[in-house]
Amino acid sequence: MDRPWGLVFIWVLSPLWISLFSGSHLVLGKAELTWTRRAAAEAEAVAAISCSGHGMAFVDGVRENGRPVCECNNCYSGPDCSSSGLIVLLTLLGFGDPLFLQPYWRRHAEGSAVVISGWHRMSYDADGRPYMTLELERHIRLLHKLVGNAAAEGKQIVFGAGSTQLLNAALHALAPDNSSSPSSVVATVPYYPAYQTQTEYWRSKVFEWKGATAEWLNSTEASTKDFIEFVTSPNNPDGRWQAPALAGSSVIHDRAYYWPHYSAIKSPADDDLMLFTLSKITGHAGSRFGWALIKDVKVYNKILQYIDTDTLGISRETQLRALKVLKQTISQIKKREDMFRFGYSQMRIGGLNSTPSSPLPTAFPCRSSPQTYAWVKCERKADEDCSSAIRAGGIIPRAGTLYGADSRYVRLSLIRSQDDFDQLLTRMKALTAQ
Amino acid sequence: MDRPWGLVFIWVLSPLWISLFSGSHLVLGKAELTWTRRAAAEAEAVAAISCSGHGMAFVDGVRENGRPVCECNNCYSGPDCSSSGLIVLLTLLGFGDPLFLQPYWRRHAEGSAVVISGWHRMSYDADGRPYMTLELERHIRLLHKLVGNAAAEGKQIVFGAGSTQLLNAALHALAPDNSSSPSSVVATVPYYPAYQTQTEYWRSKVFEWKGATAEWLNSTEASTKDFIEFVTSPNNPDGRWQAPALAGSSVIHDRAYYWPHYSAIKSPADDDLMLFTLSKITGHAGSRFGWALIKDVKVYNKILQYIDTDTLGISRETQLRALKVLKQTISQIKKREDMFRFGYSQMRIGGLNSTPSSPLPTAFPCRSSPQTYAWVKCERKADEDCSSAIRAGGIIPRAGTLYGADSRYVRLSLIRSQDDFDQLLTRMKALTAQ
Numbered sequence: 001m002d003r004p005w006g007l008v009f010i011w012v013l014s015p016l017w018i019s020l021f022s023g024s025h026l027v028l029g030k031a032e033l034t035w036t037r038r039a040a041a042e043a044e045a046v047a048a049i050s051c052s053g054h055g056m057a058f059v060d061g062v063r064e065n066g067r068p069v070c071e072c073n074n075c076y077s078g079p080d081c082s083s084s085g086l087i088v089l090l091t092l093l094g095f096g097d098p099l100f101l102q103p104y105w106r107r108h109a110e111g112s113a114v115v116i117s118g119w120h121r122m123s124y125d126a127d128g129r130p131y132m133t134l135e136l137e138r139h140i141r142l143l144h145k146l147v148g149n150a151a152a153e154g155k156q157i158v159f160g161a162g163s164t165q166l167l168n169a170a171l172h173a174l175a176p177d178n179s180s181s182p183s184s185v186v187a188t189v190p191y192y193p194a195y196q197t198q199t200e201y202w203r204s205k206v207f208e209w210k211g212a213t214a215e216w217l218n219s220t221e222a223s224t225k226d227f228i229e230f231v232t233s234p235n236n237p238d239g240r241w242q243a244p245a246l247a248g249s250s251v252i253h254d255r256a257y258y259w260p261h262y263s264a265i266k267s268p269a270d271d272d273l274m275l276f277t278l279s280k281i282t283g284h285a286g287s288r289f290g291w292a293l294i295k296d297v298k299v300y301n302k303i304l305q306y307i308d309t310d311t312l313g314i315s316r317e318t319q320l321r322a323l324k325v326l327k328q329t330i331s332q333i334k335k336r337e338d339m340f341r342f343g344y345s346q347m348r349i350g351g352l353n354s355t356p357s358s359p360l361p362t363a364f365p366c367r368s369s370p371q372t373y374a375w376v377k378c379e380r381k382a383d384e385d386c387s388s389a390i391r392a393g394g395i396i397p398r399a400g401t402l403y404g405a406d407s408r409y410v411r412l413s414l415i416r417s418q419d420d421f422d423q424l425l426t427r428m429k430a431l432t433a434q
Numbered sequence: 435m436d437r438p439w440g441l442v443f444i445w446v447l448s449p450l451w452i453s454l455f456s457g458s459h460l461v462l463g464k465a466e467l468t469w470t471r472r473a474a475a476e477a478e479a480v481a482a483i484s485c486s487g488h489g490m491a492f493v494d495g496v497r498e499n500g501r502p503v504c505e506c507n508n509c510y511s512g513p514d515c516s517s518s519g520l521i522v523l524l525t526l527l528g529f530g531d532p533l534f535l536q537p538y539w540r541r542h543a544e545g546s547a548v549v550i551s552g553w554h555r556m557s558y559d560a561d562g563r564p565y566m567t568l569e570l571e572r573h574i575r576l577l578h579k580l581v582g583n584a585a586a587e588g589k590q591i592v593f594g595a596g597s598t599q600l601l602n603a604a605l606h607a608l609a610p611d612n613s614s615s616p617s618s619v620v621a622t623v624p625y626y627p628a629y630q631t632q633t634e635y636w637r638s639k640v641f642e643w644k645g646a647t648a649e650w651l652n653s654t655e656a657s658t659k660d661f662i663e664f665v666t667s668p669n670n671p672d673g674r675w676q677a678p679a680l681a682g683s684s685v686i687h688d689r690a691y692y693w694p695h696y697s698a699i700k701s702p703a704d705d706d707l708m709l710f711t712l713s714k715i716t717g718h719a720g721s722r723f724g725w726a727l728i729k730d731v732k733v734y735n736k737i738l739q740y741i742d743t744d745t746l747g748i749s750r751e752t753q754l755r756a757l758k759v760l761k762q763t764i765s766q767i768k769k770r771e772d773m774f775r776f777g778y779s780q781m782r783i784g785g786l787n788s789t790p791s792s793p794l795p796t797a798f799p800c801r802s803s804p805q806t807y808a809w810v811k812c813e814r815k816a817d818e819d820c821s822s823a824i825r826a827g828g829i830i831p832r833a834g835t836l837y838g839a840d841s842r843y844v845r846l847s848l849i850r851s852q853d854d855f856d857q858l859l860t861r862m863k864a865l866t867a868q
Contacts, residue, residue, distance in 0.1 A: 033467070033471070033474050033475065033478060034478065034544075035478065035481075035543035035544040035547055036474035036475075036477050036478055036544075036547050036549075037467070037474065037544075038544055038545075038547070039474075039544075039547040039548050039549045039758075040467050040470035040471065040473075040474045040549050041467065041470075042549070043470050043549035043550075043551055044467060044468065044469070044470055047469075047551060056553070058554060058555055059548070059549070059551075059554070059754060060555075060567050060569050060570065060753065060754045060757050061561070061567075061569065062561060062568050062569060063569070071561065071562065095558070097557050097558050097559070098556070099556060099557060101556070102553050102556055105551070105552030105553040105556070106552070106553050108552055109469035109551065109552060109553075110468075110469040110470075110471075110472055110473075111472075111552075112551070112552025112553075113469055113470050113472070113473040113549060113550070113551055113552060114473050114493075114549070114550050115470075115473045115474050115476070115477035115493075115547060115548070115549050115550075116477075116547070116548050116549075116550065116751075116755055117477055117481060117493075117539070117543065117546070117547055118539030118540070118542055118543060118545075118546025118547060118758075118759060118762070119490070119536050119539040119540050119543075119546075120492060120493070120720075121492055121494075121720040122532070122533060122535070122536055122539070122717050122718050122719060122720050122721075123531050123533060123719060123720055124529070124531050124719045124720065125531070126720065127495065127496060127505065128505065131720070133494050133495075134496050135494050135495065135496060135497070136494065161595060161744075161745035161746075161748070161749070162745060162746055164743075164744070164745050164746040165744060165745045168743075168744060179637060194743075197743065198743055201739075201743045202636065202638070203613060203638055203639045203640050204636070204637055204638065204639065205637045205638070205639055206637050283556050284556050285556060285557060285558045286554075286555040286556050286557055286558065286560065286565070286747075286749075286750035287556075287749055287750060287751060288745055288746065288747060288748060288749045288750075289749075305635075309598075309602075309628075309631065309632055309635045310595075310598070310599060310602060310744065311595035311596060311598050311599045311722055311745070312595075312596055312598040312722065313720075313722060314595070314722060314749075315595070315720075315721055315722045315723075315748075315749040315751060315752040316720035316721060316722075317550075317721060317749060317751035317752045317754075317755050318749040318751045318752065319494065320493060320494045320751075321550055321751050323494050324473075324552075325552060328552070
C-alpha cells in the first residue's frame with residue numbers, strides 16, 4: 001500500500017487547534033440553530049479541554065467544578081494529565097483496545113459528529129422492521145464493495161453488539177436443535193481466547209468446547225462428531241491466513257482483521273457465515289457494533305432469534321453513530337485522508353515489525369504479520385513462563401496459554417494509544433537490557 | 435397523583451412549531467459553533483420535516499432526493515403520512531412499544547439533545563473501569579432517591595442492554611455452578627412471556643423452565659428443588675402487586691413498571707436483585723438500556739461476567755444519551771413539566787379504564803391497574819379463543835396463552851402512540867357492535 005502523505009499523521013489534532021477554530025467566528029450563512037445549540041456548544045467546550053495530549057475529557061465524564069475531568073492515559077496523572085511522575089508498576093498492554101484511530105476521528109471532527117434528538121427512534125422497530133436501519137445496512141454493503149474484502153451481495157445481514165454477541169449468536173445458531181448429539185466446538189491454536197470462554201460459559205446441552213483442531217485431525221472419533229469451527233483470518237494473535245482445518249465442519253469465519261489497515265486484501269471473502277466488528281474497522285470498540293454476513297436463510301433466522309432473545313435488538317444510538325463514521329470512512333476511501341491509510345501509517349510509524357531494523361529487542365522475535373499484535377516467544381530457557389518474565393518488566397501481556405498455546409508465548413497489543421506503545425517500547429528495552 | 439396542568443399535554447409539539455422557532459434567529463451571544471454545526475443543522479432540518487403528526491422522519495432514515503422519508507404510523511401512508519385511506523386489515527396492538535412519551539421528548543428538545551463526537555469513548559473501558567460511566571450510575575441513584583421507588587444505597591449497579599439482557603444475566607448468575615442439580619425456573623400466571631422463552635432458549639445444563647408457581651405450591655417434590663422465581667410487581671400484564679410465591683426461592687424482581695406514571699409508589703423497593711429498564715421509564719425502548727440493583731457481591735460479579743461474555747459491555751452512545759434524558763427527567767421532577775405526570779396524563783387521557791364511563795365496551799372488562807396494558811377476558815361462550823375473536827376485528831393482541839393463562843385472555847397495549855390507541859378504540863367499538 002502506498003503512503004504518499006507519510007508522517008503528516010503523527011501530528012495529532014490538539015484541543016488548541018479546535019480552540020483556534022472556535023475563535024474564528026465562522027459564519028455559515030444559514031439559519032441560526034435552536035434546540036441543538038446547547039448540546040453542540042457543550043460538546044465543543046468539552047473537546048477544548050486540554051489534557052496535554054495524554055488523556056481526554058468526555059461530555060459524560062465525572063465533573064469537578066461543573067467541568068468534566070481529564071481521563072488520563074496509562075502512567076499519566078494530574079488535572080491535565082501532564083504529570084508522568086506517577087510510577088505505575090504494571091501496565092495492561094496485552095488487551096486490544098484499538099485507540100490508534102482516535103487521532104483520525106479528531107481530525108475528522110465535523111464529518112463524524114452526530115446529534116441525537118430526544119425522540120430519535122424510541123420504538124423497538126426501525127424502518128418498519130425489527131431494530132436494524134436500512135441506511136446502515138446499505139452503507140455496510142457499500143463499504144464491502146469499495147474495500148473489496150467481502151462479497152456481501154446475496155447475503156443477509158444481522159447487526160449485533162460487537163462481534164462478541166455475534167460469536168455467541170452464531171454458536172447457538174449452528175448448534176443442533178436438540179441435545180441428543182451436541183456439537184463439538186474447536187479452533188486452531190493459537191486462537192482468540194473468547195472462543196473457548198464463551199463456549200464454556202453457556203453450559204449448553206447442544207454444544208461443548210472440544211479444544212484444538214489439531215487433536216481431532218487424525219482422530220478416529222472425529223467422524224462420529226459434528227464440529228463447529230471458529231476460523232479467524234487473518235488470525236488473532238499471529239496474523240496467519242487460515243482455512244477450516246476439519247472437513248465438513250460448520251464454520252464461523254471471524255473476519256475482524258480483514259481490513260486494509262491490518263492486512264493485504266487479496267480477494268472478497270465469500271464464506272457462508274462471516275463476522276465483522278466496528279471496533280477493529282473504525283476503532284469504536286466502546287460502541288459495541290458488529291455485523292454478520294450470512295448465506296443461509298435458516299442460519300440468518302436463528303442468529304436474529306439470538307439477538308431478539310438476548311437483547312431484543314441493539315442500540316439505535318449506536319446504529320446512528322456507526323452510520324455516521326462509516327459514511328465518513330466511505331467518503332474518504334482512496335483519498336489522502338483515507339482512514340485505512342491513516343491506520344496503516346500509525347502502526348508502521350509506531351509499530352513493531354520483524355525486520356532487523358525493528359525497535360523491538362531481538363530477544364523477543366515478533367511473528368506477527370500484519371502488525372496488529374505482537375505474538376512474542378520467550379526463548380531464554382529460564383523464561384518458560386513468558387508472561388511472568390514480561391510482567392517483571394512492568395508489562396501485563398495476555399498469556400499464550402489463553403490462546404491454547406505454550407506458556408512461552410504472550411500477546412502484546414500494537415493498536416493501543418501512542419502513550420501505551422511508547423511505554424511498551426521503553427519497558428521492553430529495559431527488560432532485555434537487564 | 436394530582437394533575438394541575440391537565441389537557442395541555444394533548445398538544446403535541448409539531449414540526450411546524452420547530453420551524454417557527456428556527457426562523458426566529460435566536461442569538462445566544464456565544465462563540466460560533468465549528469465542528470458541531472453541520473450535524474446540528476442536519477438534525478434540525480430533519481426534525482422540521484412534516485409527517486402530518488402521523489409519522490416521523492429520522493436522521494438515519496431511508497432517503498429520497500437526499501431527504502429522509504417519513505416513517506408513518508400504523509394505518510397511515512403517503513410521503514407525508516397524511517393518507518389514511520390504506521386499509522390495514524390487521525394492526526399489531528398487543529406489543530408494548532412505549533411511544534406514548536414521544537411527545538414529551540419533542541417538547542423537551544433542547545434539554546434532551548446530545549452531540550456525540552467522532553472520538554467519544556472509543557475504548558472498551560470508561561472512567562478507568564469496565565464500560566459503565568460513573569456519571570450515569572450517579573444519576574440513576576439520584577433518580578431512585580427522588581422518585582422513592584427503590585433503595586439503591588448499599589447496592590451495586592450493573593448496566594445491561596435493556597432489562598432483556600439483564601433477565602438473561604440474572605438467570606445465569608443465580609443458577610448453580612455445576613449441572614448436578616439444575617435450578618427450576620418459575621413464575622406466577624399471568625407472567626411476561628420472555629421469562630419462559632428466554633429460559634428455554636438457552637438449553638442450559640444448569641437451569642430449566644418449570645412453569646407456573648401454582649403447580650409447585652403444594653407439591654411434595656418442591657422441597658427437593660432449587661427455584662429461581664421471576665416476580666414482576668406491578669405485574670405485566672395485569673398490574674397486580676406480587677411477592678415471591680415459593681419460600682426459599684432465588685428471586686429476580688422485575689421492577690420495570692414501578693414508576694410514577696404507571697403505579698402508585700408505596701415505598702422504596704429493597705429486594706436483593708431488582709431490574710429496571712429505560713424503555714418503560716423514559717420510553718426509549720430503541721436504546722436498549724437497563725440496570726440491575728444488586729445486594730450480593732457474588733451475584734454482582736456473576737451478572738458482570740454475563741455482560742462481559744455476552745457483549746463485552748454495552749454501548750457508550752446509549753449511556754451518553756441515557757444520561758442526558760435521565761438528567762432532563764431529574765431536573766423536572768415534581769415540576770409542571772415532570773415526565774411522570776406527562777406520562778400519567780397521556781394514559782388517563784387516552785387510556786382505557788374499568789369504570790362505567792370507560793370507552794372500552796363492557797363486553798371486554800379491563801382488569802388492568804395501572805393502565806399500562808389491558809388484560810382482557812372474552813366472556814362470550816363462543817369466544818374461547820379470545821385472540822382469534824379480537825383478530826377478526828383487525829387487531830392483533832398478544833394471546834393470553836403466552837402469559838401462561840387461559841386462551842380467553844389477551845393483552846392489549848395502552849402505551850403505544852395516540853394513532854394506535856385511536857385505532858384500538860375504533861376497532862374494539864366496531865367489534866362489539868357486530
